[in-house]
Amino acid sequence: MSGSRLADIVDTDKLTAETPESIKQIWDKYHEDVTKDKIGAYLGKQEYETFVQRAAESPLFVFPLEKKSSVDGPSGFLTVLLQAQLPAVHFTPLSDYQSLGQRSTSILSVNHYPELAESKGIVLSRGDFASSPTGEKLSLLEGKKLLAMAYLYYLNPGFYKRVWCMNHDPEKFSFDELSEELGLLQNLDHTKSKDE
Numbered sequence: 001m002s003g004s005r006l007a008d009i010v011d012t013d014k015l016t017a018e019t020p021e022s023i024k025q026i027w028d029k030y031h032e033d034v035t036k037d038k039i040g041a042y043l044g045k046q047e048y049e050t051f052v053q054r055a056a057e058s059p060l061f062v063f064p065l066e067k068k069s070s071v072d073g074p075s076g077f078l079t080v081l082l083q084a085q086l087p088a089v090h091f092t093p094l095s096d097y098q099s100l101g102q103r104s105t106s107i108l109s110v111n112h113y114p115e116l117a118e119s120k121g122i123v124l125s126r127g128d129f130a131s132s133p134t135g136e137k138l139s140l141l142e143g144k145k146l147l148a149m150a151y152l153y154y155l156n157p158g159f160y161k162r163v164w165c166m167n168h169d170p171e172k173f174s175f176d177e178l179s180e181e182l183g184l185l186q187n188l189d190h191t192k193s194k195d196e
Contacts, residue, residue: 004087006113006124020120027124039110039127039143047155048114048123054154055084058167062094063149064179065142077179078136080107082150087112091146093136105132108143110150149182 006012015023024042031040043051061082066075079094083106090106097104110127117123127147131137138146153159162181166173 004111006115009126012115016116016119020116020122023116023120023122023124031126034140037129037140039140039147041110041125041127041144041147041151043112043123043125043151043155045117045121045123047151048112048117051151051154052086054160054163055086055089058154058160058163059084060167061150061153061163062166062175062178063146063153064175064182065138065146067142079175080146082146087114089150091138091143091150093132093134096132096134096136100133103133105130107132107136107138108146110147 006015015026018026027040027042030036031038063080063082064077065080067078081092081094081097083090083092089110089112091108091110092104092106108127108129110125113124113126125147127143129138129140129143153163162173162178
């Protein structure tokens with residue numbers, strides 16, 4: 001798992017000598033190496049502050065993630081629970097969380113590094129992958145997709161309404177509407193969720 005401080009994974013003295021745009025390029029280039037089994041992203045300072053505030057207010061959300069069984073095989077989906085415990089965000093298969101509770105394992109843990117927020121106006125994030133006790137795991141592309149969806153749903157006011165609803169008015173939250181919004185249901189009429 002990535003370190004809890006940015007200095008645990010990069011030379012921060014060298015990084016702080018760079019411009020924000022150069023830092024983003026360096027971070028992207030470093031995480032292009034698929035053999036590292038990690039993903040990287042970044043947020044602006046204001047975006048991160050919004051993310052922190054909303055994650056504290058609404059620390060849980062679920063995402064249906066499309067999964068392919070094989071190259072030409074049928075699609076299905078995995079329901080993933082987001083648990084925000086900033087600076088970390090954990091993604092766990094919902095079925096694992098329901099059956100194993102606290103013993104469930106995140107299949108993607110994303111740590112945020114706010115050390116450059118004041119001086120450079122950016123917050124770097126890094127995601128580490130693991131397999132769940134039930135053998136579920138994500139590809140790099142699936143991990144990037146989940147993180148992008150998390151940022152979209154927590155940072156965009158229109159999408160954040162669903163997150164807030166699930167946390168504060170769960171009777172009105174509709175997983176089917178969320179799935180439809182994400183464009184998954186029309187592709188899944190012949191399959192079942194892996195969580196069913």
